[in-house]
Amino acid sequence: MSLMDQLTDVVVGQMSREAAQKTGLNEGVAAQLMPMAMAALMGGLKKNSAQPNGADALASALDRHDGSLLNNLGQLGQDSTIADGQKILGHILGGKQAQTERALAKSAGVDQGQIGQLLAMAAPMVLASLGRAKREQGLDASALAGLVTEESVRVQKAAPSELSGLMQFLDQDGDGDFKDDMLEAAGKKIFGGFFGRN
Numbered sequence: 001m002s003l004m005d006q007l008t009d010v011v012v013g014q015m016s017r018e019a020a021q022k023t024g025l026n027e028g029v030a031a032q033l034m035p036m037a038m039a040a041l042m043g044g045l046k047k048n049s050a051q052p053n054g055a056d057a058l059a060s061a062l063d064r065h066d067g068s069l070l071n072n073l074g075q076l077g078q079d080s081t082i083a084d085g086q087k088i089l090g091h092i093l094g095g096k097q098a099q100t101e102r103a104l105a106k107s108a109g110v111d112q113g114q115i116g117q118l119l120a121m122a123a124p125m126v127l128a129s130l131g132r133a134k135r136e137q138g139l140d141a142s143a144l145a146g147l148v149t150e151e152s153v154r155v156q157k158a159a160p161s162e163l164s165g166l167m168q169f170l171d172q173d174g175d176g177d178f179k180d181d182m183l184e185a186a187g188k189k190i191f192g193g194f195f196g197r198n
Contacts, residue, residue: 003147004042004155007129008035010070018077019121023114030118033108037115037122039155040100044092045126046152055145059134061091062144067132069124076121085120088127 016031023030049055075081089097098112101119105112134144 002151002154003129003133004038004151007038007125010073010125014073015076015121015125018073019118022077022082022121023117025110025114025118029108029110033104033115033118034122035155036104037119038126039152040104041089041092041119041123041126042148042152042155044094044096044100045130045148048092049145049148055141058130058148059139059141059144062127062131062134065124065127065131066135067128069128070132076125081124082117082120085123086116088123089116089119092123 015034016027019025019030019034020027025033045058049058069075069081093100101112101115104119105115108115130144130148133139133147137143139147
């Protein structure tokens with residue numbers, strides 16, 4: 001089982017209710033959005049780690065995210081953890097953060113602020129998972145970049161095809177944009193009965 005598969009199992013199994021309570025989302029919507037949020041974050045990490053010194057910066061950051069958070073998931077709903085997640089989002093998504101939040105919010109028919117909170121809960125989990133892998137497998141910066149790329153490609157393939165544009169957007173240079181009607185159509189197909197019922 002891949003790193004992100006393991007993390008998704010943890011998230012769907014244990015975090016959906018807490019994420020719903022914290023964001024005000026329908027629990028079913030939160031459960032479906034969390035894996036997409038993590039896929040978006042892995043896409044951002046893949047691009048960042050491919051930049052000059054990007055892998056070294058990620059390896060250094062993971063020294064502060066060693067995976068211990070995964071042993072105490074109750075911390076994920078705490079304000080301090082979410083505040084840390086907001087900082088992580090700024091580093092991972094940079095100028096694409098608002099666009100990513102808007103795309104996910106539009107596809108799910110929910111508020112962009114709710115998606116921002118969801119991403120802020122997902123970000124520390126993604127780094128904790130990578131940090132644990134780095135520590136347990138003794139990964140250096142180069143091997144870490146390879147793992148991020150491998151996981152990003154895997155989650156991109158597993159993501160609903162209707163949201164492939166978001167994954168491509170995160171891989172591009174420049175900001176770009178999404179068409180609202182495409183996002184709404186993707187949301188209706190992905191979320192079905194949950195669409196619009198947050």
